[in-house]
Amino acid sequence: MAHVMKCSQCGATAVINMPQHRLKLCAEHLVPWVAKMVQKAIERYELFTPDERILVAVSGGKDSLALWDILEQLGYQTEGLHIHLGIDDEGYSDASLAKTAAFAQERGLLLHVVNVREIYGQSIVEVARGRRGGRTCAVCGLVKRHIMNEMAHEDGYDAIATGHNLDDEAAVLLMNTLHWERRFLSKQGPLLPSIHPRLARKVKPLVLLYERETAAYAIVRGIDYVMQECPYAVGASSIRAKGILNQLERHSPGTKVQFYLGFLRAREDGWLPSDRGLDGSVAACPRCGQPTTADGLCAFCRLWEGVR
Amino acid sequence: MAHVMKCSQCGATAVINMPQHRLKLCAEHLVPWVAKMVQKAIERYELFTPDERILVAVSGGKDSLALWDILEQLGYQTEGLHIHLGIDDEGYSDASLAKTAAFAQERGLLLHVVNVREIYGQSIVEVARGRRGGRTCAVCGLVKRHIMNEMAHEDGYDAIATGHNLDDEAAVLLMNTLHWERRFLSKQGPLLPSIHPRLARKVKPLVLLYERETAAYAIVRGIDYVMQECPYAVGASSIRAKGILNQLERHSPGTKVQFYLGFLRAREDGWLPSDRGLDGSVAACPRCGQPTTADGLCAFCRLWEGVR
Numbered sequence A, B: 001m002a003h004v005m006k007c008s009q010c011g012a013t014a015v016i017n018m019p020q021h022r023l024k025l026c027a028e029h030l031v032p033w034v035a036k037m038v039q040k041a042i043e044r045y046e047l048f049t050p051d052e053r054i055l056v057a058v059s060g061g062k063d064s065l066a067l068w069d070i071l072e073q074l075g076y077q078t079e080g081l082h083i084h085l086g087i088d089d090e091g092y093s094d095a096s097l098a099k100t101a102a103f104a105q106e107r108g109l110l111l112h113v114v115n116v117r118e119i120y121g122q123s124i125v126e127v128a129r130g131r132r133g134g135r136t137c138a139v140c141g142l143v144k145r146h147i148m149n150e151m152a153h154e155d156g157y158d159a160i161a162t163g164h165n166l167d168d169e170a171a172v173l174l175m176n177t178l179h180w181e182r183r184f185l186s187k188q189g190p191l192l193p194s195i196h197p198r199l200a201r202k203v204k205p206l207v208l209l210y211e212r213e214t215a216a217y218a219i220v221r222g223i224d225y226v227m228q229e230c231p232y233a234v235g236a237s238s239i240r241a242k243g244i245l246n247q248l249e250r251h252s253p254g255t256k257v258q259f260y261l262g263f264l265r266a267r268e269d270g271w272l273p274s275d276r277g278l279d280g281s282v283a284a285c286p287r288c289g290q291p292t293t294a295d296g297l298c299a300f301c302r303l304w305e306g307v308r
Helices: A026-042 A062-073 A091-108 A118-121 A125-131 A136-155 A166-178 A213-221 A237-251 A254-268 A299-304 B027-044 B062-073 B087-107 B114-122 B124-130 B136-155 B166-178 B213-221 B238-251 B255-268 B299-304
Strands: A015-020 A023-025 A052-056 A077-084 A111-116 A160-162 A202-203 B016-018 B023-025 B053-057 B077-084 B113-114 B159-161 B201-203
Touching: A015 A052, A015 A077, A015 A213, A023 A026, A026 A111, A026 B213, A052 A062, A052 A136, A052 A237, A052 B124, A052 B299, A062 A077, A062 A091, A062 B023, A077 A118, A077 A136, A111 A136, A111 B201, A136 A160, A136 A299, A136 B087, A166 A213, A166 A237, A166 A254, A166 B255, A213 B077, A213 B299, A237 A254, B016 B027, B023 B027, B027 B062, B027 B077, B027 B213, B053 B062, B062 B077, B062 B087, B062 B114, B062 B213, B077 B087, B077 B114, B113 B114, B113 B136, B114 B124, B136 B159, B136 B299, B166 B213, B166 B238, B166 B255, B238 B255
Parallel strands: A052 A077, A052 A160, A077 A111, A160 A202, B053 B077, B053 B159, B077 B113, B159 B201
Antiparallel strands: A015 A023, B016 B023
């Protein structure tokens, strides 16, 4: 007979075992526990308050939809932003938009949609292809940051929330540490304060949750999310880093969370340097007005030079 | 037909490919290249000078025997110290002593041998078994450090050299980083200066060489070394860390060396804190006279309490 896991709180059949917390939970108790972990992150890292307006960046994946769902449950003021990247491979972007829009509609939430190809004339893939050395993921990050900052500035949101979970953050931290990327190690974390009126505060309320926990949450809550990974992310170094951390985690539960929280603590204590400023002198981009350290057009505007 | 690797220096058949250096070398050119890397480490990290007397800790494995061989080639003043740990499993300790003694005799080098069981009454395994929570590797490290320090002090050596290679160092660094072990991260490196007259300077001249490079060197030089690993090291976390770094290295040659050297550079630049002092106040152990932060007997003398 198969062994049945029991919920640590009520003895019902558990849907998830979290050895790093010595905790097993049933569907009913998982939902408030996940919400509590998000609330804990919001308070511990002073991400935002109930009277602030939060723009949630929703891709249509489990993490960002779970995040929006949790923030709504917790009573925060949220609106969604979905960026349609124009990735046609396997119908990725259309499927992502469809799932996100359905999610918002079912719950009566306000969703803003920005379609990159419609506004800028090319999809992420097309514009990345045209640039020398321009890797798709880097270009995509640049474009998304620009659009999020622009929207937060124009519509006066206090913060932009993204669905990065602990696995995402620990994987990036591992890569940054293996290369001793001092600039990134000085900044990476659940809170990136606004250091310029045109650059919104960025927050990651899911940083205390493992990917498998947000996935279990999404399933239990009946959230219909895009299962496929972005076709361009295959082979990304962050995926390799996640695999390595999962190997370590299997052998020693809690490795990922201790690695990430130990890092944040080392910086809070001043053992690791903290630097959240912009590098170099900052000017306004003559085209879009966003701050840039470049001499002339910002990286975003240079990307689209000659396209339109 | 199989592809034949060619030596980057002479075109002869290469015995090793080192993609992180974009270098392939034949047996003849490998030997001076390895010696050059050791000389580079000695100078770059100011490990020791030709007029200093070096005690080389030789276990009988490839790294420590290769180290002794290289230091002799480079003209340094060396004597060897072999510590017989009394590990009878698979005849490990006897085999290690035999290989080490044969190596020294063939080359006319002076080898000192300390037999733990003969002097202290129990083997490493026996004394580790008697201690609560005393893991064999930790006890072994404590005993070896004590014996090396004692001998260096009594016979006036300027430094103790060990055969730690870059793989060893990078694996320890990875474990220390995953746990953000600040104390160890502040100290770990090729040079541990003498911070007390009874604690010798510790140096690791092989830190610029990958394990496969020292292995190739030992084979090419016809060094007959102990192939078996210590039976108690199986499953050690450092072995898991090495496996992980080798995965990363395969995908991206140079990962290990960049990780380690980037760390040393970050500390040299003051980006990471450096602390080489003893922790807390130091007193002389009333039994052995070595410095200790304990109140009363030092950890080494407490280990043997009641044995003799």
